[in-house]
Amino acid sequence: MAWEDTPEVTTSLRPSTTSGVHRRGRHRARIPESIEIIPTHNGVPRSGLFKARRASTWHRPYRLGLLVLDYGAAALASFTASQYDKSDAGFNSQTLLVLVEYLYLPLAWIIVLWAHGAYDRRYLGHGADEFKRVVRAAVTMTALVAFVAFSTVTNLSRVTVGIAIVSALVYLLIGRYFARRFLIVARGRGRARNRLLLVGTLPEALEVYTAVSRAPGAGMMPIGIRLTEGYVNTRGLTTPVPVFVGREVMSLVRELGADTIAVCGSASNEPGELRRLAWQLEGTGIDLVVAPQLTDIAGPRVHIRPVEGLPLLHVEEPTLAGLAWLFKNFMDRLMSGLLLLLMSPLFLLIALAIKLSDRGPVFFRQSRVGREGKTFRVWKFRTMYTDAEERLAHLVEQNETDGLLFKIRNDPRITPVGRFLRASSLDELPQLINVLFGDMSLVGPRPLPADDGDFLGDVRRRLLVRPGMTGLWQVSGRSELSWDDAVRLDLYYVDNWSLAFDLLILWRTIGVVLARKGAY
The missing domain is CATH 3.40.50.720 (NAD(P)-binding Rossmann-like Domain)
Structure with missing residues (x-):
C-alpha cells in the first residue's frame, strides 16, 4: 500500500x-486578474472528425479481428446454403450470384452488425449484450433479405435463405465465443x-x-x-x-x-x-x-429516467411471475422427463456400480428446504458409506467451510465409486425426479438441508424460487466458495432472474462439470 x-x-x-495558502489561514490566496473562459487543455472537440483517441486501445485490434471473423462466418454461411441449393437462386448470371453470396451478403452482415452495436467496445468481452446484438442483427437481416427479394421480385428459395440466415447466426456466435475466450486468456496474462x-x-x-x-x-x-x-x-x-x-x-x-x-x-x-x-x-x-x-442488481432491472436534467435510476422489481416464469416451469418438467428417459441406461450402470461397491442402497434421500419454506426429499445417488451420519460427529472439527455447509476435501466417509460420482457430478442426476415432480428446477439456488437453521435474514429470500440442480454458485466455484459468497450468488440469481440468465448458467454448467471444478 x-x-x-x-x-x-x-x-x-x-x-x-x-494552493499557496497556509493551513491556519494567515495568508490570503492571490486573486487572479482575469479568468480563462474557454479551456485550452481539454473540452469537446470542435469537429466530430477529429475526436481524441481513447487512452484504452485494446479494442481496436480486437474489433478488427471480429470484422474478419464475422465476414468469414457470413461467407461460410453462404457456402453452406449453396450446398443445399444448386440452382441459380433467381440470378441470371453466375458471376452475380458469387458476388451476392461472398461479397454483398457478408458486407451487409457487417453493416447490420455495426448498426446494432455489435462492435461497440462497451459490449465486447463481457456480458451477454454482445451476443444479444448479434441475434438482433440476424432478425434484421431476415427482414432485409425478405424486403429486397420482394422489391426486386427475385425468386429466392425460402429453405436456402433460412439455412443461410440460421447458419450465419450460428457461425457468428461460435466465432464471437472463441474470440471472447481468446480475450479472456489475454486478460488473464495482464493484457487488453x-x-x-x-x-x-x-x-x-x-x-x-x-x-x-x-x-x-x-x-x-x-x-x-x-x-x-x-x-x-x-x-x-x-x-x-x-x-x-x-x-x-x-x-x-x-x-x-x-x-x-x-x-x-x-x-x-x-x-x-x-x-x-x-x-x-x-x-x-x-x-x-x-x-x-446499487450492488448485485443487474442491468435489465435498472433504467435511467431523466427528469429536468436529473438522471434518476429506476430499479424494477424482480420478475418471478408471468409468461416467462410459466415457460420456465413447463420446460423444467419437459426437459427433466426427456432426460430421465434418455439417461435410464446410465442410471442402471451407476446403480449396479454402487451395489457392487458396498451392497448398500442405491439412492440417498434427505430433507431439503424448497420454495416458500416447504420441505421435500431430495434424490441423489449414494456416495458415502451407510454409517456416514454416525461418523459425522467425529469430523465436525475438520469442516473446511463456514455457514450452514459441511465439506471436507478428503472426506473418509465417501466410497471410491462415490468419489468418482461426485467429481463428475453424476450423483446429482436423480434430482431430475425432483424437477419432474415440481420440487426443484433445472436452474436455481442450491437446496439446503432442512435441519440447518431457520434461514433467517437475507438467506430467506432465496426461498422465493425453487432450488435448482445447477445454479450461479455451481458455475462460480461450488465447494471452493465461502458461505457468504454462496448466499450472495443465490440472492443475485433471485433478484435478477431471466430465461436468458438460466440458459447462460446451463451453458456454463457444461464447462464446469467437464473441468470438475470445485467438486469434492
Missing part, C-alpha cells in the same frame, strides 16, 4: 483550490485491460475493487484509490492497491497511466462535482464510469 499526502486535503472531486482509478471513500472503493476483481473477464484492473473523505480513519490500513489523499484527479491519472476513472458510491451523489469532472475529461480519451450504491 502506498499513501500520497499533500499539505492540502480535498474531500471532493475537485482539485484543491487552496482497462487501468482503473477508483474515486470515493475507502469502503466504497474497496467494494468496487472486490466486484471487478471477481470478474477478471471484464478486463478492469484497479491501479489506485483516490480518497474523497475518511482519510483520517484509514491511515495504517492495508489495501490491495495504492491509496492517494488530496491529489488532483487529472494529475493522478497521468501519473498512474489510468485510462478509466470510476466514481464510487456517495462520491457519485455530488452532481455538480461529477459534472465538472466529466468536463475535465472531455477530449482526453479517459473514460468515466459511475458505480452507484
Whole structure:
C-alpha cells in the first residue's frame, strides 16, 4: 500500500483550490486578474472528425479481428446454403450470384452488425449484450433479405435463405465465443485491460475493487484509490492497491497511466462535482464510469429516467411471475422427463456400480428446504458409506467451510465409486425426479438441508424460487466458495432472474462439470 499526502486535503472531486495558502489561514490566496473562459487543455472537440483517441486501445485490434471473423462466418454461411441449393437462386448470371453470396451478403452482415452495436467496445468481452446484438442483427437481416427479394421480385428459395440466415447466426456466435475466450486468456496474462482509478471513500472503493476483481473477464484492473473523505480513519490500513489523499484527479491519472476513472458510491451523489469532472475529461480519451450504491442488481432491472436534467435510476422489481416464469416451469418438467428417459441406461450402470461397491442402497434421500419454506426429499445417488451420519460427529472439527455447509476435501466417509460420482457430478442426476415432480428446477439456488437453521435474514429470500440442480454458485466455484459468497450468488440469481440468465448458467454448467471444478 502506498499513501500520497499533500499539505492540502480535498474531500471532493475537485482539485484543491487552496494552493499557496497556509493551513491556519494567515495568508490570503492571490486573486487572479482575469479568468480563462474557454479551456485550452481539454473540452469537446470542435469537429466530430477529429475526436481524441481513447487512452484504452485494446479494442481496436480486437474489433478488427471480429470484422474478419464475422465476414468469414457470413461467407461460410453462404457456402453452406449453396450446398443445399444448386440452382441459380433467381440470378441470371453466375458471376452475380458469387458476388451476392461472398461479397454483398457478408458486407451487409457487417453493416447490420455495426448498426446494432455489435462492435461497440462497451459490449465486447463481457456480458451477454454482445451476443444479444448479434441475434438482433440476424432478425434484421431476415427482414432485409425478405424486403429486397420482394422489391426486386427475385425468386429466392425460402429453405436456402433460412439455412443461410440460421447458419450465419450460428457461425457468428461460435466465432464471437472463441474470440471472447481468446480475450479472456489475454486478460488473464495482464493484457487488453482497462487501468482503473477508483474515486470515493475507502469502503466504497474497496467494494468496487472486490466486484471487478471477481470478474477478471471484464478486463478492469484497479491501479489506485483516490480518497474523497475518511482519510483520517484509514491511515495504517492495508489495501490491495495504492491509496492517494488530496491529489488532483487529472494529475493522478497521468501519473498512474489510468485510462478509466470510476466514481464510487456517495462520491457519485455530488452532481455538480461529477459534472465538472466529466468536463475535465472531455477530449482526453479517459473514460468515466459511475458505480452507484446499487450492488448485485443487474442491468435489465435498472433504467435511467431523466427528469429536468436529473438522471434518476429506476430499479424494477424482480420478475418471478408471468409468461416467462410459466415457460420456465413447463420446460423444467419437459426437459427433466426427456432426460430421465434418455439417461435410464446410465442410471442402471451407476446403480449396479454402487451395489457392487458396498451392497448398500442405491439412492440417498434427505430433507431439503424448497420454495416458500416447504420441505421435500431430495434424490441423489449414494456416495458415502451407510454409517456416514454416525461418523459425522467425529469430523465436525475438520469442516473446511463456514455457514450452514459441511465439506471436507478428503472426506473418509465417501466410497471410491462415490468419489468418482461426485467429481463428475453424476450423483446429482436423480434430482431430475425432483424437477419432474415440481420440487426443484433445472436452474436455481442450491437446496439446503432442512435441519440447518431457520434461514433467517437475507438467506430467506432465496426461498422465493425453487432450488435448482445447477445454479450461479455451481458455475462460480461450488465447494471452493465461502458461505457468504454462496448466499450472495443465490440472492443475485433471485433478484435478477431471466430465461436468458438460466440458459447462460446451463451453458456454463457444461464447462464446469467437464473441468470438475470445485467438486469434492
